[in-house]
Amino acid sequence: MTRQKDKPWLFRTYAGHSTAAASNTLYRGNLAKGQTGLSVAFDLPTQTGYDSDHELARGEVGKVGVPVAHLGDMRALFADIPLEQMNTSMTINATAPWLLALYIAVAEEQGADVSALNGTVQNDLIKEYLSRGTYICPPKPSLRMITDVAAYTRVHLPRWNPMNICSYHLQEAGATPEQELAFALATACAVLDDLKGKVPAEDFPNMVGRISFFVNAGIRFVTEMCKMRAFVDLWDEICLKRYGVTEAKYRRFRYGVQVNSLGLTEQQPENNVYRILIESLAVTLSKKARARAVQLPAWNEALGLPRPWDQQWSLRMQQILAYESDLLEYEDLFDGNPAVDRKVESLKQGAREELAQIDAMGGAVAAIDHMKGRLVEANAARIAKIESGQTTVVGVNRWKETTPSPLTAGDGAIMKADPQAETDQIVRLASWRGARDAAAVEAALVALRRAAQSGANIMPPSIAAAKAGVTTGEWGATIRAAFGEYRAPTGVSRNPSNRTEGLEPIREAVQAVSAKLGRPLKFLVGKPGLDGHSNGAEQIAARARDCGMDIHYEGIRLTPTEIVTAAIEQRVHVLGLSILSGSHLALITETLEKMRKNGLGNVPLIVGGIIPEQDAVALRAMGVAAVYTPKDFELNRIMLDIVGLVATLHEVAE
Numbered sequence: 001m002t003r004q005k006d007k008p009w010l011f012r013t014y015a016g017h018s019t020a021a022a023s024n025t026l027y028r029g030n031l032a033k034g035q036t037g038l039s040v041a042f043d044l045p046t047q048t049g050y051d052s053d054h055e056l057a058r059g060e061v062g063k064v065g066v067p068v069a070h071l072g073d074m075r076a077l078f079a080d081i082p083l084e085q086m087n088t089s090m091t092i093n094a095t096a097p098w099l100l101a102l103y104i105a106v107a108e109e110q111g112a113d114v115s116a117l118n119g120t121v122q123n124d125l126i127k128e129y130l131s132r133g134t135y136i137c138p139p140k141p142s143l144r145m146i147t148d149v150a151a152y153t154r155v156h157l158p159r160w161n162p163m164n165i166c167s168y169h170l171q172e173a174g175a176t177p178e179q180e181l182a183f184a185l186a187t188a189c190a191v192l193d194d195l196k197g198k199v200p201a202e203d204f205p206n207m208v209g210r211i212s213f214f215v216n217a218g219i220r221f222v223t224e225m226c227k228m229r230a231f232v233d234l235w236d237e238i239c240l241k242r243y244g245v246t247e248a249k250y251r252r253f254r255y256g257v258q259v260n261s262l263g264l265t266e267q268q269p270e271n272n273v274y275r276i277l278i279e280s281l282a283v284t285l286s287k288k289a290r291a292r293a294v295q296l297p298a299w300n301e302a303l304g305l306p307r308p309w310d311q312q313w314s315l316r317m318q319q320i321l322a323y324e325s326d327l328l329e330y331e332d333l334f335d336g337n338p339a340v341d342r343k344v345e346s347l348k349q350g351a352r353e354e355l356a357q358i359d360a361m362g363g364a365v366a367a368i369d370h371m372k373g374r375l376v377e378a379n380a381a382r383i384a385k386i387e388s389g390q391t392t393v394v395g396v397n398r399w400k401e402t403t404p405s406p407l408t409a410g411d412g413a414i415m416k417a418d419p420q421a422e423t424d425q426i427v428r429l430a431s432w433r434g435a436r437d438a439a440a441v442e443a444a445l446v447a448l449r450r451a452a453q454s455g456a457n458i459m460p461p462s463i464a465a466a467k468a469g470v471t472t473g474e475w476g477a478t479i480r481a482a483f484g485e486y487r488a489p490t491g492v493s494r495n496p497s498n499r500t501e502g503l504e505p506i507r508e509a510v511q512a513v514s515a516k517l518g519r520p521l522k523f524l525v526g527k528p529g530l531d532g533h534s535n536g537a538e539q540i541a542a543r544a545r546d547c548g549m550d551i552h553y554e555g556i557r558l559t560p561t562e563i564v565t566a567a568i569e570q571r572v573h574v575l576g577l578s579i580l581s582g583s584h585l586a587l588i589t590e591t592l593e594k595m596r597k598n599g600l601g602n603v604p605l606i607v608g609g610i611i612p613e614q615d616a617v618a619l620r621a622m623g624v625a626a627v628y629t630p631k632d633f634e635l636n637r638i639m640l641d642i643v644g645l646v647a648t649l650h651e652v653a654e
Contacts, residue, residue: 005329008322009284010087010293013311014258016041016066018421020076023066026308027081033312034319037087038119039295040077041065042099044530044581047134048557049095049476052425055559059586060530061422065091069429070471074102075109084112088119089164089256089293094136096123097145098475101462104157120161120212120256123149126187126364127166129488130372131173133532133556136476139365141483145458147195152459154199154207161212161254163191171216172262173535174379177227177347182354183371184213185234186364192243193363208239209250212292217282218260219275224282225334226343228289231255234348256293257283264302266631268395268402272299277317284321287332294318300407302630304414304582304612369489376491376538380499383539387634388501396633414612417582429471436469444468445478452482490534490555492541499546502636509643510548516650517573520550523642524572526563527556528587529579536608537578543635544642560591564598572603573646579609585618592623604645608632 013030016023027038043065045057051069052061061067068074083106092099100121107114125142128135135142150162167175167184175183188211199207213231217224232253239251259279264272276296283291296314298306321327334340361367385391392398407413444465451461465475514520525541527534534556541553552570567575575595579587588607595601604625611619616627625645628638 003329003331006287006290008328009291009318010037010256011035011315011318011322012037012039012089012256012293012295013315014039014041014091014295014297015311016043016077017064017305018062018066018418019425020066020068020073021079022418022421024077024079024081026311027077029308030311030315031081033315035315037089037293038081039089039091039293041091043067044134044532046099046472047092047095048530049098049136049472049479050530051471051473052422052429054473056530056557058529058590059422059583060581061425062417063582067425068099068102068472069425070432070469071102071105071466072428072432074099074106074466078103078106078110082112083107083110084116086119087293089122090119091122093122093124093128093132093134094142095472095476096121097149097458097462098466098472100149101459101466104463105466114156115158117157118159120164120214121149122164122166122214123162124164124166124187124214126183126190126368126371127169128532129368129486130183130375131169131535133488133534134530135486135488136479137483138486139368141452142486143190143194143365144455145479146191147198148458150191150195150207150210151198152457153210154203161210163188163195163211164214164256165191165211166214168214168216168258170375171218171260172533173375174377174382175375176350176378177223177230178350178354179371179374179378180216181227181230181234181347181351182358183364184215184231185238185351186355186358186367188213188235189238189242190364204243205245205247205250208243208245209247209252211254213253213255215255215257215283215291216260216262217257217279219263219279221278221282222340223343223347224279225286225289226340227347228255228283228291229286229334229340229344230347230351232289233344234351253289254292256295257291258295258297259283264297264299265393265396266302266629267400268405269300269303270405270407271395272297272302273313273317276314280317280321284327286334287330288335300414302610303408304610305417307412307415372489372491373493376542377497379535380497380539380542383633383635384499384501387636396631416612432469433471440468441465441470441474444470445474448475448478449482452479487555490538490541490553492538492545492551492553494545496546497542503547506547506636506639506643509640509647513643513647513650514548517646520548521574521643521646522570522572523549523551523574523576524563524567524570525551525553525576525578526558526566526591527578528558528560528563528591529581529583530557531579531581531583532556533580534578536580537576539635540576540578540608540638543639547639549642560587560594563591564594564600567595567600567603568598573649574604574606574642575600576606576608576642579607582610584609584611585615588619588624589622602649604649606642606645
């Protein structure tokens with residue numbers, strides 16, 4: 001008897017940029033090429049609840065995703081795309097109720113059966129505090145909004161996944177496989193514990209079945225495959241023992257995946273094609289732990305925005321694996337494999353130990369500081385292994401000799417967001433505000449505020465606000481006023497680590513310069529704008545601390561004014577900015593202007609981020625002392641550069 005071939009997973013590409021109209025064109029093109037699900041990337045102002053004309057949004061509009069400020073933008077984003085037929089994943093967390101409300105409103109305008117809508121909102125908060133930074137409110141009200149969405153979808157969108165626990169960014173922030181397992185599962189438990197009181201007991205198992213996960217798959221392919229099998233086993237165990245879910249279908253570990261953007265290299269970027277393929281095998285080969293949806297980055301995302309052709313190349317990789325290979329014709333290939341079984345058991349044991357520690361602290365919310373510190377330590381260890389050569393990264397720390405790639409040559413090799421897009425978006429936003437019914441908007445905001453304060457479900461007034469013409473920033477401001485804002489821990493302890501390898505010469509140089517200065521060398525690390533990818537800033541701050549510098553690092557989401565004010569107060573000798581969102585030109589220009597205006601013109605400014613070489617040239621011409629990109633992985637060399645800059649300036653001053 002011939003075995004029936006398995007259905008393939010959903011093919012997705014994480015996409016969105018510049019404007020809703022441009023992103024719509026991209027989506028329709030990708031669907032025409034065989035993509036079977038949408039994965040929407042929103043820009044940082046949208047993810048953090050700001051309008052495009054807010055001070056913090058400067059330089060960030062349309063950079064890492066599509067700006068959606070109101071119903072008109074969401075309408076344009078999905079024009080000619082029948083939402084009733086789509087499986088749409090939306091990477092939103094803090095603003096998940098709002099963006100889902102806009103999505104529902106557009107679906108209703110299309111005449112769709114809302115109960116048939118199929119998709120996912122990421123809607124995770126712990127990983128936002130730990131690794132990504134697009135949070136708004138403190139843990140308790142944030143949890144409440146997650147479970148509000150879940151309770152609402154139970155009744156109105158029964159096919160929707162309202163809770164998506166995202167461990168992707170945990171690995172990106174340096175998590176070991178055991179930490180990724182434990183921290184994600186602890187977060188899921190925190191969400192379900194809160195949800196229990198919001199749905200009838202008889203419906204709770206079904207809601208457990210609606211929770212999904214979004215994970216990372218790194219280059220250590222066997223370990224990653226075993227990690228996914230461990231996820232399956234541990235989740236089944238938690239659902240059965242902790243929550244008493246007896247139906248097997250509700251205990252299934254359902255997950256989507258993006259393979260590891262952390263592993264994409266700026267050097268020899270063509271090698272990333274092989275990395276992406278190998279990483280995708282980790283989440284597709286094992287039937288027991290096969291992903292429900294896979295989105296692959298483009299080979300050149302370490303350099304900038306991928307072109308449609310680059311995204312097509314990643315899509316074709318999935319299609320060839322699913323349709324040309326015989327992968328889907330077999331049962332699980334690893335059942336009974338002793339090596340796999342041993343590794344899975346080892347990962348499960350390590351995860352259980354991490355989970356026990358988190359539980360002893362009172363659960364995921366109470367353990368945020370602990371988990372953040374663990375991630376920073378783990379990432380420091382990972383980077384140190386690359387620096388020392390203990391971990392090989394082809395083209396980065398070994399076999400660096402290369403022939404220039406024709407794939408990256410010439411104009412148009414890397415796509416850039418339209419520089420005019422931000423201005424145009426702000427004009428459209430002003431027009432939207434001017435054309436709407438102001439009284440209806442105010443009434444909708446009052447109703448939203450009342451719901452937030454009373455404990456009523458946040459979804460119905462959010463949907464009403466969407467239809468009234470409320471903007472993302474107005475919704476965000478109302479939520480902030482009701483629940484307050486939150487500053488997550490940085491994970492950078494004031495106490496130096498035990499790391500000593502290669503640091504003694506740098507410590508001696510820091511001490512020598514500090515003696516000449518008459519006080520410890522003061523280094524401020526700043527994150528301007530809305531970019532929440534703080535891993536690089538944390539590692540720079542931690543290494544500088546271990547080298548003996550006096551570090552000032554306040555975390556993410558600061559304005560240039562706030563950073564310069566801190567630099568004055570702290571009497572810094574050098575200022576470093578970390579920006580990975582593509583907003584570097586606008587934000588660095590503003591920071592330099594404010595530094596010069598406030599008497600800091602002689603303080604060297606260094607910059608790190610995903611910065612194209614032509615932009616780096618422009619920044620140096622403006623007066624930036626040094627520019628570092630992901631290819632500059634040797635942190636000790638950066639530390640020596642910093643000491644050298646300060647020493648040179650001190651000698652000149654003398």
